[in-house]
Amino acid sequence: MTAVTRTKWLSASEMRAWLAYITTSSDLQRAIERDLEPFGLDGGDYQLLAMLSDAPDRRMKMCDLADTLRLSRSGLTRRMEGVMRKKLVERVQSESDKRVAYAVMTKKGMNLLTKVAPHHVASVREKMIDRLSDGEIRALATAFEKIAAGLNVDH
Amino acid sequence: MTAVTRTKWLSASEMRAWLAYITTSSDLQRAIERDLEPFGLDGGDYQLLAMLSDAPDRRMKMCDLADTLRLSRSGLTRRMEGVMRKKLVERVQSESDKRVAYAVMTKKGMNLLTKVAPHHVASVREKMIDRLSDGEIRALATAFEKIAAGLNVDH
DNA sequence: CAAAAATAGTTGCGAGCGCAACTATTACGA
DNA sequence: TCGTAATAGTTGCGCTCGCAACTATTTTTG
Numbered sequence: 001m002t003a004v005t006r007t008k009w010l011s012a013s014e015m016r017a018w019l020a021y022i023t024t025s026s027d028l029q030r031a032i033e034r035d036l037e038p039f040g041l042d043g044g045d046y047q048l049l050a051m052l053s054d055a056p057d058r059r060m061k062m063c064d065l066a067d068t069l070r071l072s073r074s075g076l077t078r079r080m081e082g083v084m085r086k087k088l089v090e091r092v093q094s095e096s097d098k099r100v101a102y103a104v105m106t107k108k109g110m111n112l113l114t115k116v117a118p119h120h121v122a123s124v125r126e127k128m129i130d131r132l133s134d135g136e137i138r139a140l141a142t143a144f145e146k147i148a149a150g151l152n153v154d155h
Numbered sequence: 156m157t158a159v160t161r162t163k164w165l166s167a168s169e170m171r172a173w174l175a176y177i178t179t180s181s182d183l184q185r186a187i188e189r190d191l192e193p194f195g196l197d198g199g200d201y202q203l204l205a206m207l208s209d210a211p212d213r214r215m216k217m218c219d220l221a222d223t224l225r226l227s228r229s230g231l232t233r234r235m236e237g238v239m240r241k242k243l244v245e246r247v248q249s250e251s252d253k254r255v256a257y258a259v260m261t262k263k264g265m266n267l268l269t270k271v272a273p274h275h276v277a278s279v280r281e282k283m284i285d286r287l288s289d290g291e292i293r294a295l296a297t298a299f300e301k302i303a304a305g306l307n308v309d310h
Numbered sequence: 311c312a313a314a315a316a317t318a319g320t321t322g323c324g325a326g327c328g329c330a331a332c333t334a335t336t337a338c339g340a
Numbered sequence: 341t342c343g344t345a346a347t348a349g350t351t352g353c354g355c356t357c358g359c360a361a362c363t364a365t366t367t368t369t370g
Contacts, residue, residue, distance in 0.1 A: 007272075007273035007276060007277070008276070008277075008280065009276060010276060010279070010280075010284065013289070013292055013293060013296065014284050014292055016296040017284070017287075017292045017293070017295040017296035017299075018279060018283070018284065020295070020296050020298075020299035020300050020303065021295060021296075021299050023303065024299040024300075024302050024303040024306070025180050025299070026225055027225065027303065027306050028302055028306065030225075031306050042356095044356080044357095061318085062318070062319065063317080063318060063319080066319095070181055070182065070185075071357075071358090072357070072358050072359080073318075073319060073320080073358095074319085074320070074321075074357075074358065074359080075356075075357045075358065076319090077319070077320060077321085078320095078355090078356070078357070079356080079357090082355095082356095097317095097318085097365080097366070098318095098364080098365060098366090099317065099318040099319070099364065099365045099366065100317090100318060100319085100365095101318080101319070118162035121162060121163075121164060121165060122162070122163075124165070124173060125163065125165075126305075127302065127305060127306065128173070128302050129165065129169050129172070129173065131301045131302055131304075131305050132172075132298050132301060132302075134168070135294065136294050136297065136298045136301075137168055137169055137172045138168060138172070139290065139291050139294035139295070139298070140172040140175070140176060140294070140295070140298055141168065141171040141172040141175050141176075142291065143175075143287050143291045143294070143295055144172075144175035144176050144179040144180070145175050145179075146286045146287060146291075147179050147183055147282065147283050147286055147287075148175065148178065148179040148182065149286075150281075150282060150286050151179070151182050151183065151186055151282065197326090199326080199327095216348085217348070217349065218347080218348060218349080221349095226327075226328090227327070227328050227329075228328095228348075228349060228350080229327075229328065229329080229349085229350070229351075230326075230327045230328065231349090232349070232350055232351085233325090233326070233327070233350095234326080234327085237325095237326095252335075252336070252347095252348085253334080253335060253336085253348095254334065254335045254336065254347065254348040254349070255335095255347090255348060255349085256348080256349070
């Protein structure tokens, strides 16, 4: 962005896309999170469990987990309190580097995720994916990949 | 969603779209809000001012404002405290219906929005719009309009 | 190798927001 | 018309989360 910003307003088409995106994305997120509530999980818990389930040995360094979840270190500490209280995840101190701790998904956590995931996928389909054409899905993927590339979320 | 959910997983293409969307949208929102901070506004303040600036007489009933901003009543009450402290918005009691209060943008609020809006638009362009082709922008608009139609955000 | 810097994680604090409960006012139904 | 229901808004409370400050460990560097 230049020092003196020469304003180039959004065209009608651009405005339509921006407004549709900005208003709908928050509604969509709420709707999908609401479908998780019956299982005693919120969106943050689910994301955490999903990340761990994909990781080798179902464990991740707190540090890396915070980055992928877009949480601050302290934010992850607090969220871990919640899932640990529910016995879905354990905290394990590293032997090699005594600074680091691992978040490790428990059997109970894995069982819960296995139970919830199909409902979550169904929810994502119902609210979003199944409403879009193949072309729209491809366009969405490339569009957000381009946007992500431009954001260079540091490191 | 049926009672017994028959899981139909996401295809590779669908998963790509979903992941790109879900990870990027949160980064995008943060990036755009960060560009507002130098002006002493956060995303919520900007949205509030933008809605008021579009309304007749730059005023809206608290109630309607809360709905369009996707805030609870109490959430709006608290957010109003902030923008009122900054003298950007005033709270005006209605004469005809003594239950309702209007949020009215002040001259100062209007001046600030006029100053900030070009930077915000530039930010939205830089982070999102200008990175997309015309086709992608059209696809995004129709895609999110379809999604919104399926969410029927009650009221 | 000692001192400085980087890294991992936790804690205190404050901001934002939703829910439930409450007050005040208006609309409605018998 | 009176009583009930609906509507508008605020307040108390709790949750999530980021920032700044802090501790505890490496890692780097002169």
